[in-house]
Amino acid sequence: MSTYDQILTVRTKGLGLREPVPLSQLHDELARHPKPLTDRLFAWPLLALDDAAIAHNIACLADLAAERGVLHAPHVKTPMSQQIWQRQEAAGAWAATVATPGQMRTAIDWGARRVLLANELLDHREICRLCETLRADPGLEVWLQVDSQAGLNALHDCGEQDTPSNLRLLVEYGVPGGRTGVRGLAHTASLAQGVVDAHLILGGVTGYEAPAGAGGMGSDGVADWCDRMIEVALAVGEIHATSTALTPDVTASPMIVSAGGSFYLDVVLDRLAPAGLPSPLGNGAKLVIRSGAYVAHDNGHYARQNPLARLDPPRELVAAATVYAQVVSTPEPGLAFLNAGRRDLAFDIDLPVALWHRTKPAPGMSGPLGPLIPFEPGSIAVTDLNDQHTFLAGPATALLQPGDIVGLGISHPCTVFDKWRIGVVTRDDADGQPMAHDIYAFDF
Numbered sequence: 001m002s003t004y005d006q007i008l009t010v011r012t013k014g015l016g017l018r019e020p021v022p023l024s025q026l027h028d029e030l031a032r033h034p035k036p037l038t039d040r041l042f043a044w045p046l047l048a049l050d051d052a053a054i055a056h057n058i059a060c061l062a063d064l065a066a067e068r069g070v071l072h073a074p075h076v077k078t079p080m081s082q083q084i085w086q087r088q089e090a091a092g093a094w095a096a097t098v099a100t101p102g103q104m105r106t107a108i109d110w111g112a113r114r115v116l117l118a119n120e121l122l123d124h125r126e127i128c129r130l131c132e133t134l135r136a137d138p139g140l141e142v143w144l145q146v147d148s149q150a151g152l153n154a155l156h157d158c159g160e161q162d163t164p165s166n167l168r169l170l171v172e173y174g175v176p177g178g179r180t181g182v183r184g185l186a187h188t189a190s191l192a193q194g195v196v197d198a199h200l201i202l203g204g205v206t207g208y209e210a211p212a213g214a215g216g217m218g219s220d221g222v223a224d225w226c227d228r229m230i231e232v233a234l235a236v237g238e239i240h241a242t243s244t245a246l247t248p249d250v251t252a253s254p255m256i257v258s259a260g261g262s263f264y265l266d267v268v269l270d271r272l273a274p275a276g277l278p279s280p281l282g283n284g285a286k287l288v289i290r291s292g293a294y295v296a297h298d299n300g301h302y303a304r305q306n307p308l309a310r311l312d313p314p315r316e317l318v319a320a321a322t323v324y325a326q327v328v329s330t331p332e333p334g335l336a337f338l339n340a341g342r343r344d345l346a347f348d349i350d351l352p353v354a355l356w357h358r359t360k361p362a363p364g365m366s367g368p369l370g371p372l373i374p375f376e377p378g379s380i381a382v383t384d385l386n387d388q389h390t391f392l393a394g395p396a397t398a399l400l401q402p403g404d405i406v407g408l409g410i411s412h413p414c415t416v417f418d419k420w421r422i423g424v425v426t427r428d429d430a431d432g433q434p435m436a437h438d439i440y441a442f443d444f
Helices: 023-032 051-068 082-090 101-110 124-136 149-156 185-197 218-246 265-272 395-399
Strands: 046-050 096-098 114-120 141-146 167-173 202-207 256-258 286-289 321-332 335-338 353-358 381-385 390-393 405-409 422-428 434-441
Touching (some): 046 051, 051 082, 051 422, 141 149, 149 185, 185 218, 353 381
Parallel strands (some): 202 256
Antiparallel strands (some): 046 321
């Protein structure tokens, strides 16, 4: 099913519809005749996605993966957008990574042909549904994580038929005191052997490195974890090679070692896929990285700690998501309020960043906005959020009038997209006016 089959209604935040409209109709209209964001089709606040920034970020990761000889399975939970996934897939993404069974079903419905569920699956109902889907569609591959005998038992009891041959398991290697995953080399290898003994298909090993950097350990802690992951990969690789020799007809896929989120990707690549050197993973294993937040990047959390900027040569990502909000009150000197809040903006790590302002269009007109004027550093700050209000404080609030538009940069994109059902894809025209060229939908 295509996202463009969706029906948008008067309830869709960011749009000013008066009656239901198929997304496909708006897609076609905007492709032929892009509209300014002041058009009656739209409403404030509005989530805007810069098309050039998205294209740059997708190409950046695709090029990096190709240079290092690794596979990229972007974590699509950040935007949960079929249109963005299709752009990632067209750029060479090997698979879509998801976090929940619901997201897995969604990605399959998008048409993804290879999906990694980065969690253990224990719900018998979900396992039965998945097995039915896999048996009905032999060309689909699903890779699951497992970190316990309970997980193996749940998967083994998949109904009366044998477990589908297009279901593959990755044993998850964890961090003491961290999140999920088997602790220690011996237990990880034992569980990998248990996968084979249960007549399930061992695909390799996986892990999430970020907890190794907690408690002030940072990159050094992650580097140590990567070194241990190499030992784990070599041990699991021997088991994988043995199982492949026994059942070559159903284990044609290479041994997979999966790691590499969005925060310590540089360390993972330098340790597990060093440039210009043989792979340390052995047995023909392929590294699969799962970075997902990169596609939107941000103006806060990831901007401060962009791992690609630490590579040699460095790569830069571009913040792609901006929330346009309207000034609704300037009640006293040094204070202004916008019509966006916790329901529209991420605030779990940082408050948003006030980037720029534009004067409102003349009364009764649909455009254009005034020129984009960046705020001087330190002249204005978001100091608080209510459900539907943003507090702005600082001397630059004197520049604002009710009705003006402020661009808010986000921090941690994963908790912005889930507050919206659509985002408007923009490109600037020759006069610097943001024009809507498409609308992307988010399947949360």
